[in-house]
Amino acid sequence: MKLNTNFATVARSLGVIAAIIALVGGVTYAALQSQQAKLTGNTIETATANLQISTDGNTFAYSLPGYNFNNLIPGGQPVPQYGKNVYLRNNGGAPLQLKLALASTPSNPDNVDLSKVNLVLTLRDNSNIQTISLNSLLEAANTGGVPLTAVTSLTPGYTAQYSLQVSMSSDAFSGTSASLGNIDLAFSGLALTN
Numbered sequence: 001m002k003l004n005t006n007f008a009t010v011a012r013s014l015g016v017i018a019a020i021i022a023l024v025g026g027v028t029y030a031a032l033q034s035q036q037a038k039l040t041g042n043t044i045e046t047a048t049a050n051l052q053i054s055t056d057g058n059t060f061a062y063s064l065p066g067y068n069f070n071n072l073i074p075g076g077q078p079v080p081q082y083g084k085n086v087y088l089r090n091n092g093g094a095p096l097q098l099k100l101a102l103a104s105t106p107s108n109p110d111n112v113d114l115s116k117v118n119l120v121l122t123l124r125d126n127s128n129i130q131t132i133s134l135n136s137l138l139e140a141a142n143t144g145g146v147p148l149t150a151v152t153s154l155t156p157g158y159t160a161q162y163s164l165q166v167s168m169s170s171d172a173f174s175g176t177s178a179s180l181g182n183i184d185l186a187f188s189g190l191a192l193t194n
Contacts, residue, residue: 050092051154051189057087057161066185067164075170078120083163086121088154088187095153096189098160099145102137103184110178114138116169117180123150124161131167134183145188153192 052060055067067084090096100121108114115135122129128150140146151160172178 047093047191048091049094049096049189049191050090051096051098051187052089052091053187054087054089054159055085057085057159060087060089060091066183069166072166072168074168074172076167078118078165078167080165083120083122083165086162086164086187087159088162088189089159090154090156090189092189092191093156094191095155097192098148098151098154099140099188099190100132100137100148101141101145101186101188102134103141103186104182105138106134106183107181110173110175110180112168112173112178112180113171114180116172118167119185120165120167121148121150122163122165124163126150134180137185141186144190145186154189 052062053064054060055064069079069084072079088098100119106114113135115133117134118131119134119137120129120131130149132146136146150162154160
């Protein structure tokens with residue numbers, strides 16, 4: 001019995017010591033902790049990716065009527081001779097990588113091979129020329145578009161001016177004439193991180 005009494009006394013002593021250590025540690029921690037210093041009402045907002053288009057360099061919009069490219073001779077020079085103006089302005093807050101795709105499949109009653117019909121884009125500032133087939137633009141619609149290589153980064157507030165022409169290979173179709181319609185060019189801008 002004496003052994004049980006000694007054991008109970010030791011256990012009580014250890015319990016009291018553990019309680020005192022926990023209490024002192026908690027009191028010491030509470031005594032050394034400062035009040036909260038808060039930074040309240042924070043918000044997180046992304047930059048904007050805002051690309052607009054113009055045909056005259058003055059009036060910019062998100063959508064404008066396109067051009068008619070007439071008198072194209074298959075195998076001949078791109079038309080028109082001096083191109084049609086296309087201005088792309090970055091009205092957002094992030095630099096943009098410009099891309100181009102077809103928004104939908106063009107009407108093609110004469111079964112023209114779209115891989116042999118090209119858009120020819122010339123950057124007006126440096127005469128950098130990029131030729132892209134309609135077929136490539138159609139395929140690129142699912143991947144965000146074909147990158148326009150003349151401008152690697154369009155800075156916010158700036159405008160890139162392009163000249164737009166069309167060319168066609170001499171073997172693009174068979175017959176006396178052909179036409180394509182509903183060619184919706186979709187320019188876009190992918191925000192760059194650097």
